Amino acid sequence: MNFLVFVPVIALLIALRFTKLSILLWQFVIFAACFILLKFGFTKPLPMSVVNLFSGIIAVSLFAYLSFDNENFSKSLKELKTFITERQYALWLKIVIIVIPIGFGVNVYIKKSQGIKPPVFGRSIHPAPPTSTSFRGKTIDLVAGENPFRPLKATNPDSFLVHVDNGERVYCEQCSYCHGGNMESKGLFAHALDPIPIKFADKTILPDLQESFLFWRIAKGGPDLPDEAAPWASSMPAFEPFLTENEIWDVLLYMYEFNGMTPRAISAHAGGGGGEH
Amino acid sequence: MRIGLFILIAVVCCFAREPRLGTEAEREAGKIVYMKKCASCHGKKGDGKGNVFGFKPVPRDFTLSSYKLRSTPSGELPTHEDLKGAVKKGMPYTGMLAWPDLSEEDLDNVVYFLKSYDETFSDPDYLVDPLPLPEAPPFSEESAKNGFELYKKNKCFDCHGDIGRGNGPSAPTTKDSYQKPLRPADLTKRWTFRNGPTRKEMYRSLLTGLDGTPMASYKDLMKPEEIWNVVDYVYSISNELPNFTTLALASAIDGDIDLSLGDSLFVNAEAANFPVFGQIMEPGREFFPGINAVEVKAVYDTASIAIMLTYHDMSMQINGSNDPTAEVPLYTPDWVKPTDSISDAVAIQIPSKMPDGFIKPYFLFGDKKRSVDIWFADLAKKEADVYVGKGSKKLVKQEKSNVEVVSSYDDGVWKVIFKRPRRIEKGLPFEVEQFIPIALSFWDGHEKNRGNYRCVTSWYNIYLKPAKEESPFLPAAKTAIWVLVIELLIVFFVRRRSAKSPE
Numbered sequence: 070m071n072f073l074v075f076v077p078v079i080a081l082l083i084a085l086r087f088t089k090l091s092i093l094l095w096q097f098v099i100f101a102a103c104f105i106l107l108k109f110g111f112t113k114p115l116p117m118s119v120v121n122l123f124s125g126i127i128a129v130s131l132f133a134y135l136s137f138d139n140e141n142f143s144k145s146l147k148e149l150k151t152f153i154t155e156r157q158y159a160l161w162l163k164i165v166i167i168v169i170p171i172g173f174g175v176n177v178y179i180k181k182s183q184g185i186k187p188p189v190f191g192r193s194i195h196p197a198p199p200t201s202t203s204f205r206g207k208t209i210d211l212v213a214g215e216n217p218f219r220p221l222k223a224t225n226p227d228s229f230l231v232h233v234d235n236g237e238r239v240y241c242e243q244c245s246y247c248h249g250g251n252m253e254s255k256g257l258f259a260h261a262l263d264p265i266p267i268k269f270a271d272k273t274i275l276p277d278l279q280e281s282f283l284f285w286r287i288a289k290g291g292p293d294l295p296d297e298a299a300p301w302a303s304s305m306p307a308f309e310p311f312l313t314e315n316e317i318w319d320v321l322l323y324m325y326e327f328n329g330m331t332p333r334a335i336s337a338h339a340g341g342g343g344g345e346h
Numbered sequence: 347m348r349i350g351l352f353i354l355i356a357v358v359c360c361f362a363r364e365p366r367l368g369t370e371a372e373r374e375a376g377k378i379v380y381m382k383k384c385a386s387c388h389g390k391k392g393d394g395k396g397n398v399f400g401f402k403p404v405p406r407d408f409t410l411s412s413y414k415l416r417s418t419p420s421g422e423l424p425t426h427e428d429l430k431g432a433v434k435k436g437m438p439y440t441g442m443l444a445w446p447d448l449s450e451e452d453l454d455n456v457v458y459f460l461k462s463y464d465e466t467f468s469d470p471d472y473l474v475d476p477l478p479l480p481e482a483p484p485f486s487e488e489s490a491k492n493g494f495e496l497y498k499k500n501k502c503f504d505c506h507g508d509i510g511r512g513n514g515p516s517a518p519t520t521k522d523s524y525q526k527p528l529r530p531a532d533l534t535k536r537w538t539f540r541n542g543p544t545r546k547e548m549y550r551s552l553l554t555g556l557d558g559t560p561m562a563s564y565k566d567l568m569k570p571e572e573i574w575n576v577v578d579y580v581y582s583i584s585n586e587l588p589n590f591t592t593l594a595l596a597s598a599i600d601g602d603i604d605l606s607l608g609d610s611l612f613v614n615a616e617a618a619n620f621p622v623f624g625q626i627m628e629p630g631r632e633f634f635p636g637i638n639a640v641e642v643k644a645v646y647d648t649a650s651i652a653i654m655l656t657y658h659d660m661s662m663q664i665n666g667s668n669d670p671t672a673e674v675p676l677y678t679p680d681w682v683k684p685t686d687s688i689s690d691a692v693a694i695q696i697p698s699k700m701p702d703g704f705i706k707p708y709f710l711f712g713d714k715k716r717s718v719d720i721w722f723a724d725l726a727k728k729e730a731d732v733y734v735g736k737g738s739k740k741l742v743k744q745e746k747s748n749v750e751v752v753s754s755y756d757d758g759v760w761k762v763i764f765k766r767p768r769r770i771e772k773g774l775p776f777e778v779e780q781f782i783p784i785a786l787s788f789w790d791g792h793e794k795n796r797g798n799y800r801c802v803t804s805w806y807n808i809y810l811k812p813a814k815e816e817s818p819f820l821p822a823a824k825t826a827i828w829v830l831v832i833e834l835l836i837v838f839f840v841r842r843r844s845a846k847s848p849e
Contacts, residue, residue, distance in 0.1 A: 153840045166833050174826030181818030187593045187781050187807040190704035241386040241397035246626055246633065250386065250443050257401075257441060261621035263592065263804040290627070292708060301708045301716075304804065306627035310676070327382070 074109045078102050092145045093152075096131050103127045118189075195278065196298035198285045204314055209288075214281035216318045216332075229322070236323025239316050243308065252327060262304045269324055280321050280332045287317050365468050366426045368458030376459030379452050384460070387441060392463030400626075400633030401441035403559075404524055408463040412523060414556040415541055417476035420563035423466060425476050429457045439538045439638065477553055477565065482545040485578050493579025496572055505530035505560060510583050511658050513758030516560075518661045518792060523558040529636075530560070532658055532758075536584040538638070543586050548577045588639055592806050594618035594784065596644035596651060596776075598813035603645065603652045605752045609761055612654050615643040622657070622788060622801045627710060628738050630674035630798030636660065636790035637801045646810055651776045652765045653808070655692055655786065662755040663690045663791025664726045670711075670733060670787070671741050672797035688796055689726035691789040692762050695719070696774055696782060698734060709785050709805050710798075711735035719773055720787075721764050723751040730764060738798045748773075778810040 082102055085095065104127075107120045136142050152158050198211045221229035241250065249256040252269035259266050269275055275283075285293075291303030308317065325332060368376070380388075387396040387405040394407035406413070415432045416424040424432075430453045436444030448456070461467035497503065497510075505520055507513040510533030522528040536543040541551040552573045555563030564573060595616045603611060619641050624632035641656040666687035697707050698717040707716035712735040720733040720741065730751040732744040748770050753762040768776040776782060786803045789795035 150840055150844060153837050154844045162837070166830070166837070169833060170826040170829040173829045174822040177825045178818045178822035181816075181821055185593065185595065185809055185811070187809070188704075237386050238397040242400070245386075245441070246400070246624075250441075251383065251445060251447075253443075253447075255443060257439070258623040258626070260590070261623035261804065263806075292713065296705060299704050301706050301713070301805075302704070304627060304709065310629055 071110050071112050074105065078106050078110070091148050092135070092141060093148050096135065096145075100124075100127060100131060190299060190302065195282070196295055198282050202285050202289065202293075204288050204309060207314065209281070209284060209314070211281045211285050214284070216280040216284075216321055218315075218318050218322060219280070219332075232319045233322050233326050235316065236319035236321065236326075239312065239320040240323050240327075243311060244320065247304070252324070264302060266305075270328060272330075275325060275328060275330045275332065277333055280318070283321055283324075283332075284317055287312070287320070365461075365470055365473055366458070367461060367468055368455065372455045373459045373462055375452075376455030376457070379448070379456045380459050383445070384456065388460075392460060398441060400631075402526065402634040403440055403522055403528055404526060405441065407524075408460050410523075410558075411464055411466045411472075412558045414558060416554050416557065417479055417550060418474050418554065419477060419565060420555040420557055422474045423472055426454075426457055428476075429460070430454065433457070435542065437540045440540065479546065479550055479553070480570070482549065482577075483574060485545070485581060487582070489575045490578040490582040492572075493575035493577065493582075496568065496576050497579055500564065500567060500576075502576070506533050507758050509757060510534055510580065511758030513658070513660050520560050522560075528559055529660060533580045534584045534658070535588065535639070536581075536586050537588055545574075545577050545581055548580055549573055552576060588621065589619050590621050590639075591618050592620075593781075594620075594642040594644055594653075594806065594808045596646050596653075596808060596810045598811065599645045599647055601647065603647050603650050603765060605652070605750060605763060605765055608752065608754065608763070609654060609656075611645055611652060611763070612643040615645050615654075618642045618806075620786065620803045620806055622786070622803055625710065625787075625798060625800050625802045628798055629676045630738075630800075631677055632793075632795065632799050632801060634793075635788075635801035636793045636795070637788045640786060640788070640803070642784075642786075642806075642808075644808055644810075646768060646776065649767055650765055651768050651810070652763055653694060653784075654761060654763045655694070656759060656761050657692075657788065658758050659690060659755075659760050659790060659792075660758065661792045662760075663688065664755075665689060666791070667726055668724045668789050668791065668796055670720065670722050670789075670797060670800075671743075674797040674799040678794065678799055685794060688789075688791045688794050689724055690760065690791040691722065691724045691795075692760070693720050693722045693787040694764055695721075695735070695785045695787065698772075699774055700780070701783065706783050706805055707735075708737065710802065711738045711741060713737055718785075721749040721751075721766065723753065723762055723764065725753050725755075725760065725762065728752075776810060778812050781807040781809055784808045 082099070085098060090098070104120070104124055107115060107123055134141075135145055153162060200212050201208050201210050203209070218229065218232045221232065245256055247256040247259050247262060247266040248254055248269060249259065254266045254268040256266070267274060286305065287308050289309065290305040290307035291300060292307050294300035294303060312320075321332075367373070381390065385396060387394075387398050387401070388408065389395040389405075392408035394405045396405055398405060411423060413424045413428070413432075415437070416422065416428050418424060418428070432442075433445050433453055433456065434448065435446075436442045445453075466472045503514050504516050505512075505514040507517065507530075512530045512532035514530060517530050520528050520530055531539060536548075539548065539551070540556065541547045551561065552564045552568075554565070555561050564576075568576070595618065597615045599611070599614075605611075619639055622635060622637045622640055624635040626633060637657050637659060639657065642653065643656070644651065644653045646652070663686070666685075666689050668689045668691035670691070670693065695711065695718045698712075698719050701707070701716070705716070707713055707718045711720065712718035714736055718735045720735050721730050722733055723730045728751070730747055730749040732747045732749055733741040734744060735741050748766055750765045751762065753760065755761075766776075774782065783805045784807065785805050788801040790801065795801070
């Protein structure tokens with residue numbers, strides 16, 4: 070957060086609460102303040118698409134607020150009419166009439182002179198999985214399926230560690246080239262992939278997912294993603310030819326243990342690991 | 347007072363000579379970090395025999411007292427700080443990651459622990475002082491010029507090539523102390539240097555050498571200022587960053603594209619650099635690609651488009667042949683001997699038709715639903731073949747090829763120019779102002795790359811810039827005028843209505 074921007078803008082908004090302004094101007098100030106917060110308020114700048122999205126939502130909600138109340142609405146219309154027709158505002162009207170087209174023009178000019186940029190496509194990171202999948206001829210339940218070795222953690226810790234160790238081997242041999250040995254997505258090939266590999270060290274990813282969902286993603290990889298997830302925008306291999314079922318469950322144990330995380334419980338969300346981040 | 351100071355200095359010096367091995371508790375703490383974060387590659391016994399089978403160079407064996415990154419003379423042990431630095435910074439383009447998030451304490455502990463694998467670390471006789479590592483003097487062209495003479499005099503070209511592209515005569519046969527093939531650094535790509543890309547780090551590499559590799563120490567062969575000369579030469583021929591991008595722009599040219607003009611066709615075209623990585627997604631996995639970057643340039647005329655791929659390759663292989671459909675094993679056994687029967691090859695891949703929306707064919711030779719066209723150039727031949735791909739195992743060679751190719755290899759650099767009519771009967775047309783997906787494949791004959799055992803890129807875009815670039819002023823003025831007109835209309839109507847019905 071950029072406090073140099075945040076503090077004055079919030080102070081202005083608070084001051085606005087105690088000021089009597091024309092409702093139109095009041096709306097304009099709120100919109101401008103929100104825009105400034107979005108655009109300059111964060112040390113890590115938000116992408117312009119996000120800023121535009123939120124600005125749109127704010128504009129719609131301000132309009133909704135205005136039109137919700139008949140009195141407010143007619144009052145603001147009246148203000149607008151006064152501004153356009155009354156002689157005392159003639160100079161201000163002229164300024165507004167000139168400034169707005171200039172603003173639009175400058176915006177177009179800046180956009181056009183930025184050069185050519187390829188389109189960026191959004192994609193859901195955790196697409197909804199099918200209810201079951203077939204792995205080397207065996208059907209795996211993706212809704213209620215659980216890691217068969219996870220219960221060993223409580224019942225037989227020694228055997229559990231053997232599985233985690235095996236998972237470590239699998240991770241190092243198969244996953245580390247992209248996802249990196251430290252699970253920060255900085256493996257040897259990560260820089261050449263588009264989109265970049267997912268970062269397991271991120272606290273918001275593994276704990277939010279079920280192991281059966283991850284099993285599906287590892288077994289089937291990019292090629293089996295549904296169309297809405299832009300299947301070929303993922304370089305994730307399908308590991309079915311390379312790994313056995315047990316090896317996939319083992320590598321999942323290792324990934325969670327390495328990060329000190331636990332998977333999402335099944336009862337909490339029966340629909341699988343779907344949802345977006 | 348003065349005597350006290352002397353004693354103090356003496357004591358400090360004595361302590362400095364004492365090996366830094368940490369306390370029992372620190373080593374135990376380091377062991378936990380090591381077992382969690384290092385052992386999977388370097389092995390639980392520190393012998394470099396962890397769970398890796400693809401990494402080249404192989405992980406360090408901590409029992410052998412041989413280290414690449416040191417500030418000490420060649421053959422000596424590294425200092426505590428050297429080891430910490432190597433862990434923290436990692437080594438680019440190897441399996442050794444950077445671990446910047448480890449705390450100073452963890453770094454100290456893990457280094458204390460890994461020293462316990464090697465008795466020589468605890469022997470004070472093996473303790474040496476680091477060599478002086480001065481701050482870099484300012485770069486000068488003069489110094490770089492001297493550097494080039496010294497580069498030749500010291501036979502650097504034998505491994506690194508005449509002008510530093512890592513393609514010297516010995517390059518294909520250099521090995522490390524583990525007797526595994528090791529490619530000499532491509533000195534034009536500073537971002538891949540194991541010791542780091544700064545001039546000071548380059549000086550350190552030359553001064554101390556990289557033990558366990560053919561890179562020797564030049565401490566006794568050159569004076570410090572001469573080493574700085576060589577550093578400046580390497581600096582002058584290299585880029586610090588690869589400047590990777592995702593878009594290649596094709597420029598319009600007047601007249602017809604004449605392939606016999608070669609790369610001079612592209613003098614005014616903008617270069618785009620794409621990263622290249624190993625195909626590890628499907629069987630036939632390539633874990634250590636011989637090619638790590640490619641430069642793409644493109645031009646078009648009214649009838650055709652020409653795309654030039656420029657990339658560094660340690661050795662030219664134009665004996666034998668290559669085939670994108672060749673059968674390859676799931677994994678290629680490690681350290682196969684190079685043969686003369688497999689040639690270098692490259693391919694450009696585009697979708698067979700323009701994708702609707704964002705769904706492209708699979709980047710590895712397409713898929714069942716969406717096919718790709720592959721322009722395949724076996725560099726041992728003078729023509730290109732066209733394949734239609736519906737997956738890596740489903741390539742169909744087309745009877746007629748509408749793609750021409752010319753290629754040349756000069757001092758470590760392949761230049762391959764493809765030319766195709768912009769509009770063909772069956773296939774994606776190259777129209778202006780469209781983002782056309784493009785992906786590339788490379789087969790390094792030296793590594794026996796063939797079939798699916800190859801180097802690849804992700805999907806990128808190629809865009810044909812219109813011949814005349816529109817000034818941004820016109821559309822901006824147009825927008826402004828439209829907005830102005832709408833405003834005036836609003837004002838006009840509001841005023842008229844209020845004039846009609848005064849409240």
